[in-house]
Amino acid sequence: MKGNGRFLIGLVGVATVVTYLVWTGVTSTMVYYMTPTELVARVAADPTLHDVGIKVSGRVVPDSYEKRPGDNGPIHTFLVEDLEDTSVTFPVEFADNLPDTFTDSEAMIVDVVVEGRFQRDGVFHATTVLTKCGSRYEASAEQLANG
Amino acid sequence: MNILGELALWIALPVAVWGMVLGYTAGRTGRGDLQLSAERSVYAVFGLLVLASLGVIDTFLNDRFEYIYVASYSNRELETFYKVAGLWAGQTGSLLFWVLILMFFAVLSVWTNRKTNREFMPYVVGVLLTIASFFLVVLLFADVNPFQRLGFTPANGRGLNPQLQNYWMTIHPPTLYLGFTAFTIPFAFAVSALLMGRLDSRWIKLTRKWTLLSWFFLANGIVFGMRWAYEELGWGGYWFWDPVENASLLPWLTATAFLHSIQIQENRGMLKVWNMSLVILTFVLTIFATFLTRSGLIESVHSFAENTKIAFIFLGFMGTVIIAGTVLILYRLPQLKSENHIESFISRESAFLFNNLMLLGAAFSVMWGTLYPLISEGLLGEAVAVGPPFFNRVNIPIGLVLLALTGIGPVIAWRRASKRNIKKNFTVPVAVGLAVVAVFLAVGAREWMALATFGIASFTLTVVLVEFFKGTKARKRIEGEGWAVAFGHLVGKNRRRWGGYIVHAGIVVIFAGFAGSAWDREIRQTLEPGETAEIASPLGHTYALTYEGISTTQRIPDRNLAWQAVALVSVTKDGESLGTLTTEKRGYLTWESPITEVGIRSSFLEDLYIILADADLQNLVAFNDPAAQAATFTFLVNPLVGWIWFGGMIVAVGGLIGLWPEPGRVRGATTSAPTPPRRRPEPVAAD
Numbered sequence: 001m002k003g004n005g006r007f008l009i010g011l012v013g014v015a016t017v018v019t020y021l022v023w024t025g026v027t028s029t030m031v032y033y034m035t036p037t038e039l040v041a042r043v044a045a046d047p048t049l050h051d052v053g054i055k056v057s058g059r060v061v062p063d064s065y066e067k068r069p070g071d072n073g074p075i076h077t078f079l080v081e082d083l084e085d086t087s088v089t090f091p092v093e094f095a096d097n098l099p100d101t102f103t104d105s106e107a108m109i110v111d112v113v114v115e116g117r118f119q120r121d122g123v124f125h126a127t128t129v130l131t132k133c134g135s136r137y138e139a140s141a142e143q144l145a146n147g
Numbered sequence: 148m149n150i151l152g153e154l155a156l157w158i159a160l161p162v163a164v165w166g167m168v169l170g171y172t173a174g175r176t177g178r179g180d181l182q183l184s185a186e187r188s189v190y191a192v193f194g195l196l197v198l199a200s201l202g203v204i205d206t207f208l209n210d211r212f213e214y215i216y217v218a219s220y221s222n223r224e225l226e227t228f229y230k231v232a233g234l235w236a237g238q239t240g241s242l243l244f245w246v247l248i249l250m251f252f253a254v255l256s257v258w259t260n261r262k263t264n265r266e267f268m269p270y271v272v273g274v275l276l277t278i279a280s281f282f283l284v285v286l287l288f289a290d291v292n293p294f295q296r297l298g299f300t301p302a303n304g305r306g307l308n309p310q311l312q313n314y315w316m317t318i319h320p321p322t323l324y325l326g327f328t329a330f331t332i333p334f335a336f337a338v339s340a341l342l343m344g345r346l347d348s349r350w351i352k353l354t355r356k357w358t359l360l361s362w363f364f365l366a367n368g369i370v371f372g373m374r375w376a377y378e379e380l381g382w383g384g385y386w387f388w389d390p391v392e393n394a395s396l397l398p399w400l401t402a403t404a405f406l407h408s409i410q411i412q413e414n415r416g417m418l419k420v421w422n423m424s425l426v427i428l429t430f431v432l433t434i435f436a437t438f439l440t441r442s443g444l445i446e447s448v449h450s451f452a453e454n455t456k457i458a459f460i461f462l463g464f465m466g467t468v469i470i471a472g473t474v475l476i477l478y479r480l481p482q483l484k485s486e487n488h489i490e491s492f493i494s495r496e497s498a499f500l501f502n503n504l505m506l507l508g509a510a511f512s513v514m515w516g517t518l519y520p521l522i523s524e525g526l527l528g529e530a531v532a533v534g535p536p537f538f539n540r541v542n543i544p545i546g547l548v549l550l551a552l553t554g555i556g557p558v559i560a561w562r563r564a565s566k567r568n569i570k571k572n573f574t575v576p577v578a579v580g581l582a583v584v585a586v587f588l589a590v591g592a593r594e595w596m597a598l599a600t601f602g603i604a605s606f607t608l609t610v611v612l613v614e615f616f617k618g619t620k621a622r623k624r625i626e627g628e629g630w631a632v633a634f635g636h637l638v639g640k641n642r643r644r645w646g647g648y649i650v651h652a653g654i655v656v657i658f659a660g661f662a663g664s665a666w667d668r669e670i671r672q673t674l675e676p677g678e679t680a681e682i683a684s685p686l687g688h689t690y691a692l693t694y695e696g697i698s699t700t701q702r703i704p705d706r707n708l709a710w711q712a713v714a715l716v717s718v719t720k721d722g723e724s725l726g727t728l729t730t731e732k733r734g735y736l737t738w739e740s741p742i743t744e745v746g747i748r749s750s751f752l753e754d755l756y757i758i759l760a761d762a763d764l765q766n767l768v769a770f771n772d773p774a775a776q777a778a779t780f781t782f783l784v785n786p787l788v789g790w791i792w793f794g795g796m797i798v799a800v801g802g803l804i805g806l807w808p809e810p811g812r813v814r815g816a817t818t819s820a821p822t823p824p825r826r827r828p829e830p831v832a833a834d
Contacts, residue, residue: 021544022516025512032529072671096671099382100742
């Protein structure tokens with residue numbers, strides 16, 4: 001029993017430390033994860049959300065991509081729409097390299113996850129842009145028929 | 148061939164179910180004829196799956212685009228190499244590939260145990276065929292049959308994602324899958340032991356090599372994946388804490404814990420429930436990883452597909468395994484009592500236990516962070532995500548404690564370490580660790596996480612080197628051998644132990660490589676041909692990178708490319724020429740957006756990594772317009788990245804040494820009596 005007691009103390013000790021690390025880790029690095037609809041609605045209701053990190057998952061609006069020269073290479077801009085309600089869109093600006101799988105082509109629907117701040121200028125200033133093109137990896141029969 | 152393959156896949160399911168039922172029945176009744184028949188079903192299922200896999204490869208090689216799977220992942224122009232790899236390019240093929248390797252290992256296990264350990268085999272076969280049947284049911288009935296056809300034949304396939312058309316990507320998934328499936332064997336033996344009530348450490352001894360084999364493939368698979376990310380994804384890093392990466396890390400963490408904790412059971416007869424739980428947990432995590440890789444449940448840089456039906460089937464399977472495992476453990480709880488208890492905190496048992504808890508803590512935090520968007524949405528009604536900062540913040544401290552334990556565990560005494568034992572073993576390593584930190588401080592480094600890593604890494608490496616030195620010296624003295632011969636014999640005579648130490652050394656080198664990222668440098672700049680950018684290395688010198696221009700090529704024969712735009716950059720280091728580097732954009736025949744290929748110049752201490760970030764590709768490629776040559780580059784200096792690959796190789800070598808059969812030891816010849824506690828334990832591995 002003595003040994004088990006020690007084992008339990010160790011277990012509880014490590015569990016406490018790990019829980020503490022996870023807890024402080026979450027609270028100090030977490031970002032809200034929203035859909036574009038939620039983003040637009042919630043930022044309108046609560047302007048303090050302009051100043052916090054937010055992650056949004058949506059879809060690139062076809063033909064919305066543009067680039068303009070910046071200090072360190074091009075700045076990318078594009079629109080992101082809600083997956084379910086495509087009337088909801090917001091502009092994104094990104095000053096780093098886009099992933100290779102990013103495109104605004106209509107033939108290749110690209111879902112993106114952008115992380116950054118939706119600032120008061122009404123533009124989402126992204127610090128990371130991830131693409132997921134699941135729909136492209138597994139083509140449906142109709143897509144295959146169309147080429 | 149393809150018809151035969153499809154047929155084989157359908158026949159495999161009833162054969163597997165038949166063998167499974169026979170296996171369990173033979174286990175209950177002890178009937179040898181049933182057992183033999185069950186074992187033959189293992190061979191039969193494997194043979195059928197080989198046919199099915201050849202069938203899939205055949206559909207790829209012959210461009211049979213009437214099959215959805217081929218149409219989705221291949222095109223006529225795809226290089227043959229990647230057509231063969233098509234077997235594991237997508238979800239459907241991967242699942243077939245998974246069960247194929249599982250059955251390969253099952254055959255190996257049944258074959259090696261055809262004369263020995265017969266009592267374990269009926270249930271082992273039963274468990275293995277249960278898992279195989281599950282995967283076959285998924286393959287045949289969950290819309291992921293690789294032989295599913297379209298109603299018509301497209302003129303060409305849609306092609307393989309160009310990012311998967313990379314050498315590392317062809318070996319990374321199979322290596323991981325080998326690791327995932329190999330762990331099924333220890334799991335099957337553990338369940339067999341539970342079902343039989345044979346709960347001494349026999350099942351552990353029998354599956355030690357399998358555990359190590361699985362661990363070996365997982366470790367290599369993860370490193371290969373990092374290599375792929377570094378060379379292909381083109382952002383200069385190798386690990387993004389992406390859900391799929393995390394999913395492959397989880398079973399590796401728990402398998403590492405298991406590899407260590409079974410040594411406590413073997414030596415001290417403790418932790419029986421713990422080991423049973425770990426083997427079940429690790430198995431479930433291999434399934435979780437297999438499923439997450441291909442399900443797109445959580446967004447990820449390489450989520451491949453979305454098929455929610457599969458998600459539910461897999462979650463159901465994992466839930467069943469966990470519940471059944473828990474019930475079995477509870478049922479056998481009286482026989483899983485510990486034979487000893489921990490006598491002192493300062494002992495090897497304690498160090499190993501602590502190592503286990505830290506590894507599980509790491510696994511828990513990675514799991515938590517990965518699933519956090521789902522958890523928070525379910526519990527709080529609001530999705531919250533965490534990213535790399537979270538994982539680094541939690542796992543760097545845990546990793547450092549583990550790194551220190553890597554040095555402490557192997558040399559601290561069992562049961563109760565004396566002051567003398569501690570002083571004798573740790574004085575020199577601690578001094579070396581502190582000295583290394585002092586040197587870094589002296590040259591002005593203040594990145595304290597990296598400093599801690601280097602300090603602890605040098606401590607641990609010193610422990611390993613001193614052990615090797617002492618062992619070799621003792622052999623040299625006793626046997627009168629030369630240094631090299633003595634060293635060879637030392638390792639050869641106890642491969643498990645010394646192979647483990649070599650693995651530890653490799654892990655240390657990998658950690659040092661990780662720490663190097665504290666000094667990463669990056670610039671992004673637009674250049675006209677002839678212009679030069681400068682980037683300072685943290686080691687003090689400066690690279691000057693002169694952009695020489697982009698040359699374009701259209702439609703390269705025999706390659707899957709529509710065009711290529713190659714940027715040439717000449718490099719000097721403090722005025723001394725280092726030659727040129729290229730980085731390019733490629734247009735693939737079946738892919739809309741251009742794909743970047745980076746240029747890397749590796750040296751022992753740092754990599755120079757260049758990315759062609761942006762160029763006026765339209766005017767360059769279509770019109771070869773000389774006025775459109777301006778291009779944006781990202782230049783990075785990544786210190787010590789090469790150490791990660793080098794450390795990975797050391798780990799692989801150590802793993803192979805540990806896997807090599809011990810000389811003069813006959814398989815299964817050990818007795819099944821529980822090992823009595825020893826005052827001076829036999830040296831054991833600490834892999």
